[in-house]
Amino acid sequence: MASAIYAIVNQATRDMYVGSAVSVNRRWNAHRCNLRKRSHHCKHLQNAYAKYGGDAFDWEIIEFVSDKTKLIEREQFWLDFFQPIYNKRKIADSCFGVKRSEESRQKMSAAQIGRTQSLETIAKRSAALKGKPRSLDVRAKISASHIGIVPNEETRAKMSESAKRRKRK
Numbered sequence: 823m824a825s826a827i828y829a830i831v832n833q834a835t836r837d838m839y840v841g842s843a844v845s846v847n848r849r850w851n852a853h854r855c856n857l858r859k860r861s862h863h864c865k866h867l868q869n870a871y872a873k874y875g876g877d878a879f880d881w882e883i884i885e886f887v888s889d890k891t892k893l894i895e896r897e898q899f900w901l902d903f904f905q906p907i908y909n910k911r912k913i914a915d916s917c918f919g920v921k922r923s924e925e926s927r928q929k930m931s932a933a934q935i936g937r938t939q940s941l942e943t944i945a946k947r948s949a950a951l952k953g954k955p956r957s958l959d960v961r962a963k964i965s966a967s968h969i970g971i972v973p974n975e976e977t978r979a980k981m982s983e984s985a986k987r988r989k990r991k
Contacts, residue, residue: 825893827884827900830908832870834878839867839908842897844890844918850881867908890918 826846830839830853843849856862857871871879884900887893897914905912922930956964973981 824886825888825890826886827893827896829882829884829900829904829906830867831880831882832874832878832908833880834874835870837870837907838904839864840884840897840900840904840906841909842887842893842914842916844893846883864908864910866910870908893918 824846825842825844827840827842828846828850830841832838841849841853853862854876857868857876860868860872862868862871885896887896894914894916901909901912901914
């Protein structure tokens with residue numbers, strides 16, 4: 823995973839979006855996913871993606887940056903150099919290394935209360951975690967979070983069936 827300055831280039835119009843990432847592969851996957859889901863933060867880029875299709879866009883590395891603290895500085899250089907159409911913000915910034923205040927953390931936590939995930943999302947996460955060992959610290963936190971929870975009869979029956987299928991050592 824390399825840190826780099828990248829460009830998303832529309833081959834039909836030669837317009838571009840310039841960005842920086844600590845992990846270029848992860849960032850590119852996030853861009854593609856958001857563009858496909860029609861939820862990209864850059865509406866101008868999103869509209870062009872809808873108009874020209876995904877095949878019209880190329881991903882290009884402009885510069886690899888070995889020092890992560892220099893990413894924003896280098897992104898600003900390339901923003902000034904290319905003056906990309908799709909970038910609405912002409913000043914590069916990042917929350918890399920930002921420490922949130924306790925008040926901000928409480929507000930973000932409160933905003934998530936009551937938010938639910940789809941059964942599909944829960945199933946995918948469960949499948950991804952199956953068979954992966956967890957540290958004793960994590961196991962203790964999971965155990966502590968379940969104290970006081972009383973399962974209903976249906977859940978108890980499922981737990982009983984699951985326990986019966988487990989291999990005994």
